[in-house]
Amino acid sequence: MLRIGSLEKLVHQLNRLPGIGPKTAQRLAYHILREPDLSFGLEEALIQVRETIHLCSSCFSFTDSPAQPPLCHYCLDTSRRDDVLCIVEEPSDIARVESSGVFRGRYHVLHGAISPLDNVGPDDLKISELMVRLESPTPIKEVILALDPDLEGDTTALYLARTLHERGIKVTRIASGVPLGSDIDYVDDRTLGRALENRVEL
């Protein structure tokens, strides 16, 4: 690595990105140094993202709506059902659920999952905001949990199910099982176990 202060600083910042190690950060920095056009483009995009993107005041996904309070595309869409709510961990999960083309209700983003190991409790997530939404005039018939099938997702699902059952709301969770197109021979034990437990009658 050449000992140039500003170059080392850029490497340090790139190294903070997830999955970018010191060696890759160096390679990226040298590339940026050779392409001023890319450097300008990145800078402009970073500024624009910071200036235009806010959290939706209803579902807490990202939105570039200039309205006050900001509302996202999915919360404004009048063709969607108001009585089904899909709960996800991150805004990016909304795009995944959408592209399945199966869900036409509303979303709510928790911004994480309960993780005692990382000191993340229910108060660190958008759960109190969820409770406020559930008191809206339109009654919610079903809350679908599209949480990751891992320890944190399981903990959060358990917590939400208990809290929402107390309010008499039906709670479901997306199914875990063998992915479509996969080979059962290559599916891990826990996934196959879950698929067996959750078998559906034909």
Added chain:
Amino acid sequence: MLRIGSLEKLVHQLNRLPGIGPKTAQRLAYHILREPDLSFGLEEALIQVRETIHLCSSCFSFTDSPAQPPLCHYCLDTSRRDDVLCIVEEPSDIARVESSGVFRGRYHVLHGAISPLDNVGPDDLKISELMVRLESPTPIKEVILALDPDLEGDTTALYLARTLHERGIKVTRIASGVPLGSDIDYVDDRTLGRALENRVEL
């Protein structure tokens, strides 16, 4: 991917970085969105790199020297030998050669290698600038080529050797062979072949 203009633009710019595919670019963009501090840090580093780093007017490496004309750390270092020149493809190669601790002469950066397939000829590299340097009052005793041991590096080495021999300058190239600490069983055929050809008498 959430359909937000500025977010898609950031993904597009990140996707222009080498080795960063569309999926990784999305993951990085979402991460940046969650960490304004990282976004600010990156922006500042990009600006600072553009504003402070220039090409050294002698060896064409990068330098943040504010002098006019700019001269890099290695060209200014009076303890280095002036009569041996190490030629590298990229500025980053200088740091690699330096960390070997074996070379104490001067450097010259070509900014690439001859590659007919990519339409890169001698005129696209800092070769005419090299010729000007060779006419300096201090005679150059030896030019060491630290070029990559690939097709482009070989072509460039051949071209430079011919041109420099015409001027009566001794040209050497760093040795290719089995890397230290490696297992001969795992070394590829071409490397082992080269190591045999370049065997040294003990």
